[in-house]
Amino acid sequence: MPINQLEKKMDFGKKMVFAFCVGSACSIVPATSWCSEDEASVTMEMPEMTVTANKIEEDVQDVPQSITVVGEDILEEKGIEGVPDLIREIPNAFYSPGHGNSVNFRGLNTSMFTSNNPVVIYIDGVPYSRAYGFDASLVNAERIEVLRGPQGSLYGKDAIGGVINIVSKEPTNEFHGKVGAEYGSFDYKQGLLNLNGPVVKDKLYFGINGWYEQDDGWIENTYPGMEVDANRQRNHNYGAFLLFKPTERFNVRLNISNLYNKLYLEDGYALPGGSVAGDFSRDDAEKVSYDTETYSEIESNAQSLHLSYDFDALTVTSVTTHRTLTTEGDWDADxxxxxxxxxxVMFDDAETDTWTEELRFSSNNPEGFRWVGGVYLDTEEHETGPYGMQMPFNPFTYALEDWEYNAESISDSKTYAIFGQVMIPLVTNLELTLGARYQHIEKEIDLDMYVLPVGTSGSPAFHLESEKTWDVFLPKAALSFGITDDWKTYFSFSKGYMPGGFNYFSSSGTAEDNSFEPQKSTNYELGIKGSYKRLNLSASAFYMGIEDIHVYRSPGGGIYYTGNADKAHSRGAELEVTYFPTDSIELSGALGVIEAEYDDYDDGAGNVFDGEKIPQTPSHTARLGIAYYHPNGFYTRTDLYNQGAVYFYNDANKSFDREGGHTLLDMKVGYRSGGMDVYAYGKNLTDEEYVDGLRANSSAAVATFGDPRTFGVGAQYRF
Known part of the structure; x- marks a missing residue:
């Protein structure tokens, strides 16, 4: 970005800080609910929050597990536009932009060569777990339920860490929607549209939604002839649905969606191999010199057909989904x-085609004995290639000439599962939950590795063809006790599972050398939740034993391998509180503390990492929010987020680099009248500098940073 443009944006930022200080002089923070122009006041009594976490509608306080629920108003007020923003709301969760959208949850990391995140997104029945394309539109979201812990006994696709269940709004016989736009620092532009309504009243409904954003980024490429805005990006997320209700008992819903992300350069820079996290500075990242265009492009197209028939005693639901995910990227090789x-360049092109079918049966009892059961099938074809890297020397003779490694592979996988859960009242206020999942997984790979001069063709230097199957039984049990009508305590036990797989960049070794086993967890959780007048509280403590935890190493410079560490553990506690001291003020907060370490980890190359921290696991996460809403329509909110120290694995040094904690301050002020909302916001107001990702091997170390201070203005209209 040219210096004169940057100076103008900083002047704009100073004025915005002044406006925030004036607007927040008497009360430091934000609003939580919409007010019509006829309303003289807002009453913030504690509402009963109904969720579908157990595939049955029930009060969130009655569900015997940790759940974070984020409603539509909070999504809008905090500017939560996608899943990466949402992760910050969840205790003991961490988001990193490396290798797609990677998530750490209670010490569980993304698996590199399956690209599985430990948390699965569900939106309109479509499961998303791959790190690439791990996002969803929230424009039509009524609420988001984040279920912590394994969910294999309730959801078709297994989730070792948890589920992000995005619940869309149901249309009515009246047209409803919203339209909005924002403009902010670094030429940030955003637009959104959501519209739901009837085609034939009581019978046929439709909905469309869309969200688009772009910005020029904060990194300048100084290399002659290259685009100056190095880390610019363009993103959109579009969706539509048709809902047909031929009878009161039968529902048919068809959903389609398209997600697209294109990022030019990561939000960081590189240093020579052997560098550590402490060597990086965001100031140094603001100007880079890349002589080759670097970009990553991701597109996802998904369709789902949801059929539901309500019998007197039970509801039968079928969810059929199809999703294609295409990724393409080039990175400056040095x-x-x-x-x-x-x-x-380094390059990575891939296409994934996935079909799933979930057939679920659930009882219609609102209380007493309840049950859920079903079967699940998914089939996936993942085609990789070209996938590799170029170098200026012959890897066999080391003569100076351009050569490349390129892995071309096709891998197929199938999952068959049966799952179920029952809730059994024992005596007054005491309930037992029993669940289980049995699944069979088949995977096979056909891979060719080419090592040739750039621009030539020839026979593969290495061929890998292999297949594996895994069977697993995953039990679950929970006991909950109602202390009073408003307070409940629970204890749960569950098993979790993340599938194994193959190394997509194999260049030597046997089939066994190039595969890794499933990761398994044993989970224990003790919790309490309840409400008292204007207070809502939930607290839990957990312990997780982890076996065959997925890890990676890079013995050959830029070539990565996934393997298994024998044992690890994770233990911690979480607290979430919401309190309304007056009818116009909301206080909310969350705290997560965690210790996650390897217990038995020998990398097979003479390095023992017993006692080391599991990478990308913050020692704690904490957030505090204050919201104020005046009856005349003025509102303001302030949010603080603090993250403790986090470690990143540095394969060049066989070390775990420590990145210190940081605190972020966000604010928003606005005015609502009728359906109109006009607002201004600032994010990271103290301009905190922090590393949020590190990949390091003997060739190079690449660090990415969180965004610097930004400001913006926006308007939204609901109808």
Missing amino acids: FGDDPLWAGL
Whole structure:
């Protein structure tokens, strides 16, 4: 970005800070609910929050597990636009932009060569777990339920860490919707549209929604002839649905969606191999010199057909989904402008085609004995290639000439599962939950590795063809006790599972050398939740034993391998509180503390990491929010987020680099009248500098940073 433009944006930022200080002089923070122009006051009594976490509608306080529920108003007020923003709301969760959208949850990390996140997104029945395309539109969301802990006995696709269940709004016989736009720092632009309504009243409904954003980024590429805005990005998320209700008992819903992300350069830079996290500075990242265009492009198209028939005693539901995910990317091979590496790139193209079917049966009892059961099938074809890297020397003779590694592979996987759960009242206020899942997984791979001069063709240097199957039984049990009508305590036990797989970048070794086993967890949780007048509280303590935890190493420079560490553990506590001291003020907060360590980890190359912290697991996460809403329509909110120290694995040094904690301050002020909302906001107001991702091997270390201070204004109209 040219310096004169940057100075103008900073002047704009100073004025915004002044406006925030004036607008928040008497009360420091934000609003939580909409008010019509006829309303003289807002009453913030504690509402009963109904969720479908157990596939049965019930009060969130009655569900014997940890759940974070985020409603539509909070999504809008906090500017939560996608899943990466949402992760910050969840105790003991961490988001990193490396290798797609990677999530750490209670010490569980993304698996590199399956790309599975430990948390599965569900939206309109479509499950998303791959790190690439791990996002969803929230424009039509009524609420989001984040279920912590394994969910294999309730959801078709297994989730070792938890589920993000996005519940969309149901249309009515009246047209409803919203339209909005924002403009902010670094030429940030955003637009959104949501419209739901009837085609034939009581019978046929439709909905469309869309969200688009772009910005020029905060990194400047100084290399002559290259685009100056190095980390610019363009993103959109569009969706539509048709809902047909031929009878009061029968529902048919068809959903389609399209997600697209294109990011030019990561939000960071590279240093030579052997560098550690402490060597990086965001100031140094603001100007880079790349001689080759670097970009990552992701597109996802999904369709789902949801059929539901309500019998007197039970409801039968079928959810059929199809999703294609296409990724394409080129990266400057030396992360710089070394003439020896001029024009050489790393590249990663892949296409994934997935079909799923979930057939579920659930009782219609609102209380007493309740049950859920079903079967699940998914089939996936993942085609990788070209996938590799170029280098300015012959890897066999080390002569100076351009060569490349390129892995081309097709891998197929199938999952068959049966799952179920029952809730059994024992005596007054005491209830037992029993659940289980049995699943069978088949995977196979056909891979060719080519090592050839750039621009030539030839026979593969290495071929891998292998298949594996895994069977697993995953039990679950929970006992909940109602202390009073408003307070409940619970204890739960469950098993979790993340599938194994194959190394997509194999260049030597046997089939066994290039595969890794499933990751398994044993989970214990003790919790309490309840409400008292204007207070809502939930607290829990957990312990997780982890076996065959997925890890990676890079013995050959830029070539990564996934393997298994024998044992690890994670233990911690979580607290979430919401309190309304007056009818116009809301206080909310959450705290998560955690210790996650390897207990038995020998990498097979003479390095023992017993006692080391599991990477990308913050020692704690904490958030505090204050919201104020005046009867005349003025509102303001302030949110603080604090994250403790986090470790990143540095394969060049066989070490775990520590990144210190940081605190972020966000604010928003606005005015609502009728359906109109006009507002201004600031994010990271103290301009905190922090590393949120690190990949390091003997070739290079690449660090990414959280966004600097930004400001913006926006308007939204609901109808």
